[in-house]
Structures are given as C-alpha cells and as structure tokens.
Amino acid sequence: MAYELGPQDLEPLLLGGAFFGSGGGGTVESARHLAAHFRKGDYYPRETVNVVTVEEASGPDALGDAVMVAYLGAPEAINSATYPTGPVLAVQSVQERLAAQGRKLAYIAPPESGALGFSVACLVAAKLGLAVIDADGAGRAVPSLPMLTYAAREIDPRPAYLVSQGGLNVELNVTPRHSHTSGGTSHQRDVSAIVEQMIRPIVGDPEFNQFGGLAMWVMTPAELGGAMPIRGTLTRALTLGRALGAGRVRNVPQMIAWLAEHGGLSARAISEPGELVSAKVDTSGGFDVGKIGIKAGQHTYTVVYQNESLIAWDSRRPQPIVLAPDSVAYFVEGDGQSIFTNGDLVMEDGSLNPVVGKRKVTLIGWEAEAPLTVPDGLILESFLELLEPLGYLGPYVPVGKLQSSPLRGELS
Structure with missing residues (x-):
C-alpha cells in the first residue's frame, strides 16, 4: 500500500x-x-x-x-x-x-x-x-x-x-x-x-x-x-529506525526479537560483547577496504570489509563466523547512537570513532535473502570471487550452520 x-x-x-x-x-x-x-x-x-x-x-x-x-x-x-x-x-x-x-x-x-x-x-x-x-x-x-x-x-x-x-x-x-x-x-x-x-x-x-x-x-x-x-x-528499515528512536530496541536480545517478529529474520549474536580495539582502512578505486577488531575476553573478532562487511573471524575458532552474502551488523550498547557502519566506526585518519569509546559492541548475523544464495548463480558466485583475495577459498556456508555445527580443532 x-x-x-x-x-x-x-x-x-x-x-x-x-x-x-x-x-x-x-x-x-x-x-x-x-x-x-x-x-x-x-x-x-x-x-x-x-x-x-x-x-x-x-x-x-x-x-x-x-x-x-x-x-x-x-x-x-x-x-x-x-x-x-x-x-x-x-x-x-x-x-x-x-x-x-x-x-x-x-x-x-x-x-x-x-x-x-x-x-x-x-x-x-x-x-x-x-x-x-x-x-x-x-x-x-x-x-x-x-x-x-x-x-x-x-x-x-x-x-x-x-x-x-x-x-x-x-x-x-x-x-x-x-x-x-x-x-x-x-x-x-x-x-x-x-x-x-x-x-x-x-x-x-x-x-x-x-x-x-x-x-x-x-x-x-x-x-x-x-x-x-x-x-x-524500505518499510522494514523505517520501522526499525522508529523502534530504535522510541527506545523499544535498546539491547541485543531486543534487537534479535524485533528482527524475528517484524523483519522475519532469524538473527543471532555471533560475538560476545566487546570493545573496539583496532581499525585499518585504505580508500582506493571507489572502495573503503579494511578491518575492524573487537576484543571480548579471550576472543578477538575481526571484520573484513570492502565498503560492506564480507567475512568475520573469531580468534578462537578455525573457520569464519559469518560469510557474505550473509549479513553482519554492529550493535553498540549504552546511551547514544547504537547503529554504525564500517565507515562510521573508522575515522578519516584511520582511528576509531571516539563516540563509541568503551561501549560494548556485539556482532549480529543473519542469513541472506534466497535470491542471493542460488547455487552457481551470478550473485553467489560474485560474492565467492570477492572472498578469495580476502583469504577464503571454501564454499558458502550459512551463518546458522557456522554457528551451530561442532568444529574440529575449536579452542576451549
């Protein structure tokens, strides 16, 4: 309508x-x-x-x-x-x-x-x-x-x-x-x-x-x-933005519940809450290419992006915790803005945005829309080709399977 x-x-x-x-x-x-x-x-x-x-x-x-x-x-x-x-x-x-x-x-x-x-x-x-x-x-x-x-x-x-x-x-x-x-x-x-x-x-x-x-x-x-x-x-984004502005989504459990009820998405926290600790970015050819590091206890999470986040790692796991075309977003706890993109987290000089400071950051992941994961389709093949120079040479594995399946060699 x-x-x-x-x-x-x-x-x-x-x-x-x-x-x-x-x-x-x-x-x-x-x-x-x-x-x-x-x-x-x-x-x-x-x-x-x-x-x-x-x-x-x-x-x-x-x-x-x-x-x-x-x-x-x-x-x-x-x-x-x-x-x-x-x-x-x-x-x-x-x-x-x-x-x-x-x-x-x-x-x-x-x-x-x-x-x-x-x-x-x-x-x-x-x-x-x-x-x-x-x-x-x-x-x-x-x-x-x-x-x-x-x-x-x-x-x-x-x-x-x-x-x-x-x-x-x-x-x-x-x-x-x-x-x-x-x-x-x-x-x-x-x-x-x-x-x-x-x-x-x-x-x-x-x-x-x-x-x-x-x-x-x-x-x-x-x-x-x-x-x-x-x-x-567009309506989904507008509705979430209004919920954020009204204070109805203030933490990760509330975000995951909102996504399930209003967005039809089975999202999950794929990291422990941690602090931003590092950033590296290079701008060329119309792309921001970089890495963002989050430290949470014994875990160091690294998000690798080319404008958009494409792959994320946990230092204590032997395989990625999310792969494009699946999505991963940052949720920042505490007072103030809770949603940031890679470009918002990293300043022009490569430093981390001081607005976030010591506030806890959690990575939230969910599976891509079905048209993006058609086997041998143009979209999925394009994502996999982009992941190769980032060091991933394997197949697409949905975030749910990455999170739920037992992994050999996982550190305890």
Missing part, C-alpha cells in the same frame, strides 16, 4: 537502513548530511515522497518505467555531498532518453538496503516528482553491481549514466552481441561485471573524487516484478 514520507522520516529510515546494510551501504554520516537539507525550497520543489509497492509499480495501473539510482564510490568521499546532484543528473539523462522513445519514467528503485541507498532514492524521487519502490536489489548492501538482483535477472544495462557532483556525465554503453536483442544468457551474465570494471576507474578520476551518481537498469512494469523479488525492505 502506498504511503508518504517527509523530512522527519529520513532519520529513522537511514538508521534502519544502516543496520541492514551489513556494515556498508554508505555511512550514517553521509546520509544524515544529505537528509539535513531535505526541505522545500530552491533545490527541492517538495518535501514529501511517495513510496509504492512492487505490485503497484508493476501492475495494470503502473504509471511508467523504473530505474535504479545510487551513489557509487567510497563512503568517506560521499560524506561531502550536500545534495544528490550526481544521481539527479543521471536520472534526468534517463528521463530524456526515455522521452525520446515515447516512454515515461515514474519510479526510482533503490540499489540495496543501506543508509545512503534508501536516502538517495527518496531524495532523488522528491527532487524529480517520482515515487520510490519499497524493495531493493539485495536486502543488504553489496560491494559490486553483479551482486544485485537486477544483474541476476539480466535487465538490459542500457542506458546507464555515471555523473559527478560537478556534472561530468559519462554514458556507459555495453552493447550485447546481438544489438537487436538483449544478447545470450551467458553474455548477459557478464554485462554487469563489465560495467563494474568500467565504473571503478572513472570514479577514481580526480573529476569524480572517488564517487558519482549512477542511474542504470531501466525496467518496464513487466520486468519489474522479476527484477525486484526482495520486497518491503
């Missing part, structure tokens, strides 16, 4: 989105910076945005096509943005292309679950008078385009635009082998990877300053249902 969001809703939306982003999806800081300027005036002609379901955007009363829009790049760099200029310009380019074909753009599709992904989708929609779809391409945040359901569904990537905050507009044209069709299945599985390889050097150019606005994967109403099987994720 459609509903309306206003400026007061962006704070809970971005906090809930940050939790579901598996350590990534843009920082709370960057999303909050953009949200602070969402008010009717010279830039925004309105300060409300309509949210619609996939069924409404793909049914007989659909108003037009949809396009995915996002900021792509290093979270620390995106923190400087005041308005979503690059994404807005990218979507306007799509509008112009569709208009020339006698088509109309009506909907914005968020790329992923995350503070920035949801915030940017809403802000671009408000700026351009479009609606936001209550769904996304992963149910978590992801480091690369082939990990999204839009890619797995083989939606034609043309037209696709990458635009800097300064207005430099780059059209990415990956033409299928047979220009009059969308190409063969095996070829289309490679298209999103090729686009990804094109984008990363571009955002690394000084003109882009490590980030840009991306509009890609235009979907007709007939294509939308198959391309967005993971639904209700």
